Amino acid sequence: MPTSAFILGSGGPPPPALVQVTDNHSVRVSAEQAEAEKTLAFWREQIALLCSQDPPQNLRAACQKISERGIATSILSAFFDALARCPTVKICHFEMTEFDDAACEALRTAGGPSVNLRALYLSRNRITAAGLPPLIASTLERGRLTTLNLSCNPLGDNIVALGRAVAASASLTHLNLDETRCGAGVVEFAEALAKGGPLRQLSLQNNGIGDMEAAMIAEPIAASGLEEILLGRNSIGDAGASALARTLLGSSLRRLSLTSNDVRDAGACEFASALDGCAAKLHALNLGHNKIGDLGVAALAAAVRANANLGKLDVGVNLASRQRTDVLRAAMAPEALRRRRLSAFRAAARVVLAAYNRDVRGGVAPDPPRLGCLPFALVLVVLKHACLAWGGADAVAELEARGLKA
Numbered sequence: 001m002p003t004s005a006f007i008l009g010s011g012g013p014p015p016p017a018l019v020q021v022t023d024n025h026s027v028r029v030s031a032e033q034a035e036a037e038k039t040l041a042f043w044r045e046q047i048a049l050l051c052s053q054d055p056p057q058n059l060r061a062a063c064q065k066i067s068e069r070g071i072a073t074s075i076l077s078a079f080f081d082a083l084a085r086c087p088t089v090k091i092c093h094f095e096m097t098e099f100d101d102a103a104c105e106a107l108r109t110a111g112g113p114s115v116n117l118r119a120l121y122l123s124r125n126r127i128t129a130a131g132l133p134p135l136i137a138s139t140l141e142r143g144r145l146t147t148l149n150l151s152c153n154p155l156g157d158n159i160v161a162l163g164r165a166v167a168a169s170a171s172l173t174h175l176n177l178d179e180t181r182c183g184a185g186v187v188e189f190a191e192a193l194a195k196g197g198p199l200r201q202l203s204l205q206n207n208g209i210g211d212m213e214a215a216m217i218a219e220p221i222a223a224s225g226l227e228e229i230l231l232g233r234n235s236i237g238d239a240g241a242s243a244l245a246r247t248l249l250g251s252s253l254r255r256l257s258l259t260s261n262d263v264r265d266a267g268a269c270e271f272a273s274a275l276d277g278c279a280a281k282l283h284a285l286n287l288g289h290n291k292i293g294d295l296g297v298a299a300l301a302a303a304v305r306a307n308a309n310l311g312k313l314d315v316g317v318n319l320a321s322r323q324r325t326d327v328l329r330a331a332m333a334p335e336a337l338r339r340r341r342l343s344a345f346r347a348a349a350r351v352v353l354a355a356y357n358r359d360v361r362g363g364v365a366p367d368p369p370r371l372g373c374l375p376f377a378l379v380l381v382v383l384k385h386a387c388l389a390w391g392g393a394d395a396v397a398e399l400e401a402r403g404l405k406a
Contacts, residue, residue: 047082060093061093081111169197186207194220201227226251226252231244248281249274281309294324308341311337
């Protein structure tokens, strides 16, 4: 029989284990209260700053809770009201603030941010597809936003409304949808983008995009006017890569990243076929961290020797031997690229002179224009305009047939 017994409520001291639990709970509650007071003070300070005579241009609120769970609804509404009335703020950072669908609705209710807002960063938050309509209404439809980052939000695959809004926007040029679980939703999204719009850079990395999705978005992406698309860390193999490669010839794409996918020799050979000559406008291609072997790297090395446009090609961390990789690296070296561009320039100058000769009657054509010191892209523009002026559309067609496009 025990010599002593402990009965709760008897007035005696609690057991050590219960003391520890009670103390931990008190410490945790105190810490949460202190954090809540600190967060509340931060947002009150931001409201005062937005309403001051010297409001900021760059609002940084990363890691400060903004959801209704983090601050009172009244403070949330007051902040968005102040933001809507502040004409100076051009960039807003709300990364890791627990920005959720309710915050999107509160932003719309307040009238959205000022029309002067240019960049909105909302990565690593809790926005779902349900929050997209109020977010679109308060930013893309009312303002002049150029950059929107929604990466690492659980949007899901119902993003077609976002695609339509982006295509209808008059200003948005950069959109980041990395790790948004959009998966199969990218097909309808890309089809909406094909209708046009100012968007130039799109990032869709780490979204589980496979061969089927890549093949289905290839043509809409080519028709959209995009200049850069990032498709890294997906599940795209040879079939998807081949579909993307075949659309390069007719698109405005200048930068394409397929790093960390499942591209092998067949996909690399399709890119080699597209890059053979300068018909494609592509300036940078990233095929690093795939499964490309010697055959694919050799085909790429042979193709780039006839390409004066491509300035960067990454095939690092693949299956090809070092010997094959070194051959490609040598072909992409700055001096090799300079020689290719010089040769292409001379060929283009001959086209310009031929067009000029047809226009000069009884005279002697002057020496080729001295454009060698100008940037290559500018040279192409000059040559194209010269061809139009002296030889018309036929001369431009001949210039492009020789592998140069402005």
